[in-house]
Amino acid sequence: MRNNALKKITLHLFFSLFYLSLPSLAIENTNNIKITKLIETNASWERTKIIYPKGDTKITALLVEMQPQAQMKMHYHEVPSFGYILEGTILVQSETGDIKTFSKGDVVIEMVNKKHSGVNPGDTVTKFIVFYLGAEGLKNTIIE
Numbered sequence: 001m002r003n004n005a006l007k008k009i010t011l012h013l014f015f016s017l018f019y020l021s022l023p024s025l026a027i028e029n030t031n032n033i034k035i036t037k038l039i040e041t042n043a044s045w046e047r048t049k050i051i052y053p054k055g056d057t058k059i060t061a062l063l064v065e066m067q068p069q070a071q072m073k074m075h076y077h078e079v080p081s082f083g084y085i086l087e088g089t090i091l092v093q094s095e096t097g098d099i100k101t102f103s104k105g106d107v108v109i110e111m112v113n114k115k116h117s118g119v120n121p122g123d124t125v126t127k128f129i130v131f132y133l134g135a136e137g138l139k140n141t142i143i144e
Contacts, residue, residue: 038084039107046098046111050080055135062130066090066120074117074144079134083108088126092118115144 029035043049066072066088074095089103095115102108108128110116120126132140 039082039109041109044109044111044114045092045100046094046114048111048114050109050112052133053079053135053138055137058132058134058136058138060132060134060140062132064128064130066118066126068120068123068125071119072117074115075141076115076144077110077112077132077141078138079132079140080112081110081130081132081140083110083128083130086127086129088120088124089122090118090126090128091121092116 041050064083085102085104085106085108087104089101090108091099091101092108093099093116094111101121110130134140
């Protein structure tokens with residue numbers, strides 16, 4: 001009986017340690033897997049702290065393609081979002097006049113509940129993916 005209990009404790013400990021080590025194994029660089037941290041932050045590009053919405057989670061991903069010289073209307077997001085620029089350049093301007101340019105390979109942490117617009121200032125298509133960390137009942141984007 002004591003041996004059975006000892007075996008159970010040993011197995012439990014082994015599996016606990018094994019599962020605890022999985023997350024670190026899953027994100028380590030190896031010979032055939034390269035991992036590059038693109039960004040780690042708690043604030044948007046204009047330095048406002050990000051706060052997650054309450055409620056039932058709703059995650060959305062969009063591929064956006066902006067033609068040369070295309071301009072977005074002034075808009076804002078009720079939920080945190082971030083994007084990754086696949087191709088081209090986008091110039092983002094807040095309603096207060098803050099301006100930032102993002103290019104291929106950049107990560108954009110969007111402003112929440114602050115009006116802004118974007119323009120593709122180049123002569124090629126700009127493509128980016130946007131991920132919204134939303135909640136039921138909240139809109140990802142509200143256009144003015």
